[in-house]
Amino acid sequence: MAKMNFGGVEENVVTRSEVTLESARKTLEGKTIAVIGYGVQGPGQSLNLRDNGFNVIVGQRPGKTYEKAVADGWIPGQTLFGIEEACQKGDIVMLLLSDAAVLSVWPTIKPYLTTGKTLYFSHGFAITWNDRTGCVPPKDIDVIMVAPKGSGATVRSLYLEGRGINSSYAVYQDYTGHALENTLALGIGIGSGYMFETTFEREAISDLTGERGSLMGAIQGLLLAQYEVLRENGHSPSEAFNETVEELTQSLMPLFAAKGMDWMYANCSTTAQRGALDWMGPFHDACKPVVEKLYASVKSGNEAQISIDSNSKPDYREGLEKELKALRESEMWQTAVTVRKLRPENNK
Secondary structure, X not given: OEEEEEOOEEEEEEEOOOOOHHHHHHHOOOOOEEEEOOOOOXXXXXXXXXXXXXXXXXXXXXXXXXXXXXXXXXXXXXXXXXXXXXXXXXXXXXXXXXXXHHHHHHHHHHHHOOOOOEXXXXXXXXXXXXXXXXXXXXXXXXXXEEEEOOOHHHHHHHHHXXXXXXXXXXXXXXOOOOHHHHHHHHHHHOOEXXXXXXXXXXXXXXXXXXXXXXXXXXXXXXXXXXXXXXXXXXXXXXXXXXXXXXXXXXXXXXXXXXXXXXXXXXXXXXXXXXXXXHHHHHXXXXXXXXXXXXXXXXXXXXXXXXXXXXXXXXXXXXXXXXXXXXXXXXXXXXXHHHHHHHOHHHOO
């Protein structure tokens, strides 16, 4: 574990040079890792662990997701089981179900969390707000987390590219005295490029804030606002979309992702530079109160409760599909369909 400087602040960071794949295998030698859930994070993490030589089984209920696991090479009765049987067999139980699903299956899996086992999460939600979720782990087990900073699909694709996704890690409960070393070994096993230290609470709060903010909610709100203003002032859908979304995602984001915002500014026109520098202040001042309000709502548990309440409704899926359908069929994202078709790689 090394101290790394992030903008003048030192943090604990673990890399593959400090915890090698070989040492991770040795740490977890003889342990059965049971991955529970094969939806979003389950496939990437389980397949990476399997390819890296760990003893992995999957627990999943029958249905389309179960069939996907079979298609990915998990063998019923050998490496693929029902949830209860996998939990019973696993020394390490990786609970990779959705937050809503964790709530529903917790009473089923808790009896299998026997003395000395390890309970692993990739999100701090269920534990951080366990007064609302009911997920209170037994005192005689380890409770740990490795949280990849990206989707399950990215966990897998970056691994296959020989790279690795950044992850955070945390220990909530150390009963055995080996929780940290097992956490780091699992983080390397799932293909993390590097890991930075956090807590369950900090991960949960930052994750919910990010999803509702710049990663998803805020970016859609900002893009739509700009698109609407351009359209309302006579600009065509293709022009409004290209100036709002396409140039951002296809040209500018790769630049500041690779070398930073200052480098991107320096490599744009002087007109763009001046305007961006002048207007980033007003955008910051307008957005920060919204982010502060969002953060307060997340930290108070209000956002967690909204998620729990909405996901518990029997017609939640139907309502969600209506909302996503409206988003998908909006003019801006229907314009996107045509623009994507016109990209050189899709127009040969």
